[in-house]
Amino acid sequence: MTAAVAVALVAKGLAEAGLEQPRREARQLLSSLGGPDGILRADEVLEEGLLQRYLTAGRRRARREPFAYVVGYREFWGLDIAVGPGVLIPRPETEGLVERALALAPDGARVVDLCTGSGAVALAVASSRADLGVDATDISTRALDVAARNVATLGLASRVRLHAGDLWGALPARTHGHYLVCTCNPPYVEARELGTLEPEVRDWEPRLALVPPGGWLRLYTRLARGAMSWLAPGGWLVAEVGARQGDAVAGILCGAGLCDVRQERDLSGQPRYVRGRRPT
Ligand SMILES: C[S@@+](CC[C@H](N)C(=O)[O-])C[C@H]1O[C@@H](n2cnc3c(N)ncnc32)[C@H](O)[C@@H]1O
Structure with a gap:
């Protein structure tokens, strides 16, 4: 999955959870996990381990767990x-x-x-x-x-x-x-x-x-x-x-x-x- 697709997926979950800036947070979440920038390197394919960590982090944030707890x-x-x-x-x-x-x-x-x-x-x-x-x-x-x-x-x-x-x-x-x-x-x-x-x-x-x-x-x-x-x-x-x-x-x-x-x-x-x- 590319960075752009993963960011869109996570952002959708964050929007459904009522967060005000879902795309921005989704991109920040990816880069704070060491992933590529969701705009500048949108076509980069995420390595499987990173993708799973990112999706897990996205689910945690969608439960309104604070961003700082999710990234640590x-x-x-x-x-x-x-x-x-x-x-x-x-x-x-x-x-x-x-x-x-x-x-x-x-x-x-x-x-x-x-x-x-x-x-x-x-x-x-x-x-x-x-x-x-x-x-x-x-x-x-x-x-x-x-x-x-x-x-x-x-x-x-x-x-x-x-x-x-x-x-x-x-x-x-x-x-x-x-x-x-x-x-x-x-x-x-x-x-x-x-x-x-x-x-x-x-x-x-x-x-x-x-x-x-x-x-x-x-x-x-x-x-x-x-x-x-x-x-x-x-x-x-x-x-x-x-x-x-x-x-x-x-x-x-x-x-x-x-x-x-x-x-x-x-x-x-x-x-x-x-x-x-x-x-x-
Ligand atoms: C508002 S937080 C502040 C934490 C940190 N100083 C900061 O600004 O990020 C208040 C802290 O006080 C601690 N606390 C609550 N009652 C206390 C008490 N009676 N004596 C000492 N610490 C207490 C809590 O465990 C918590 O860590």
Whole structure:
């Protein structure tokens, strides 16, 4: 079967599944499996093994499994981050946490990334600055397994350490009060909003990565209270927030005693990050 025919077949399945750009995705799927470009090399006959892998991938995507799970990775901060069921797919707007952490971290600082998932933020920070050491935590051992794979693949094991556990409680006691920057993209979806999300998110991404069991207000409150003792004096907390949560989260950070609290927007103009620092 030629690339053009295979792409048309997969695109038909994706269109029937309701995807908005079925031909484009079908071509991307083929090239991400190492196959030929479906337009420039349309007449190329696909080798049988590749064809079968491609058709299988097409069927998975037609069940609305996220593209990144089907191909096994997502690009984040220029890095190929391995992902799969059990771990959240890093989103482009989360790169804003990385930018802020890099801008706020003094030379040789110790950074912590809470709720690290695939490790995307921690790895982006560590890969950008050789002077920084990063601790990264998650409550999900499944997510940490994926993060560990990413740490190894990117050769960052000497500077990124993973810890399993609940928020700050995952960290070794000896690091208490030492962190100069904390990044966190916690689960912040409300349970009642889950049904409004796209099937790729609602049906495939882990619920623990989306909806915090005790609600997002409680989670940000625990995050901010912990920051008051786990951060070094003058250290920064930078958290990602959901739509319409910025004011409440800023209030939580102020209420916990953090100073210089402010909200910042992502590239699409949405309020997306709240930061504050532990007073010196
Ligand atoms: C929204 S995902 C963020 C993943 C990653 N930081 C990113 O931006 O791609 C939230 C992560 O928090 C983890 N998580 C949920 N509750 C937690 C808790 N109480 N303590 C630590 N991690 C938690 C989930 O397992 C999930 O990996």
